[in-house]
Amino acid sequence: MSGHSRGSAPQAAAAAAVLKLRSAGNDFFRHGQFGQASARYSDAIGKLRDSGVKSPEDLSVLYSNRAACYLKIGSCSECIKDCTAALELVPFALKPLLRRAAAYEVLERYRLAYVDYRTTIQVDSSVQAAQDGMNRMRKVLIEMEGDGWRQNLPRMPSVPLEVQRRWEPSASVNGNTTAQPRGLQQNGGDTASISHILERAKSLKEEGNELVKKGEHRKAVEKYSASLKLNNKECTTYTNRALCHLFLKQYHEAIQDCTAALGLDPKNLKAFYRRGQARKEVKDYKGSVADLREMLNLDPNNSAGQRLLQEVKKLIK
8 A cells, every 4th residue: 555545544534533623513593503613613623723634725715614703702802813814824715704894893993894895896897795894994984085085095005906706606416516607607718608698698788788778777677787797797788788777777786887897997987986976865974985085096187077076075164
């Protein structure tokens, strides 16, 4: 028997034990027994480390799961430690980013919470919890620090393109997930299929644009929504749909679309302007002013932004 074979059996046994502990932790968590769940995850972490098996993804998940337990029982500092450990193993993983943001928020460390929520959106702009959290932190920081709140933020991490969720993950095959465009799971993952889906998404967006020109905003929303189901990383589709929502007086939907667009392109002028318009309509005047000032910082001579800002300031007075 080779040395490799002798070494592989104990490692396989350790991997099976880790999986069993993780499964038990998941069961306890589902039943609200967070203390027992965290104990199982701790045992799994120790066993995985002692086994010598190099599996940063599995270890990251265990830390993230234990962090969820700590968050549930109010041990926010421990949650932050575990999320940080998880992110050191797998940078920009969504769950530890969200859980750490929530823990920072509970501890009133709002700047750090904002950074984690914002980073989550940069990884995957469709995560509604991150969009909502970023909006909450933004409002709190504006109230605390005024319009210069961004100057006091910690450095925002730069999310590499390869980890941004341009594609939806397909079903796992032998433990491996393959990245595919949304809607591709039924069509296979070949390059021709990907190209076809992206072309279809583009065609639907263009059909929506034509409907906007005709003033048929409700039908245009349907086209843009269909396009985003195929490719949810097209910034202009979000801002175009936001415009339609404004015409239809669907202001909260417009805000959500603009926030999604800004998650993809943090300097998008149309997204800032249209979100400023929508926030004005829902009487979130501070949020509207902040959006318009962000826009004017990027484009100081934008006359439409200047006019709208003056209108909102009058409403505040």
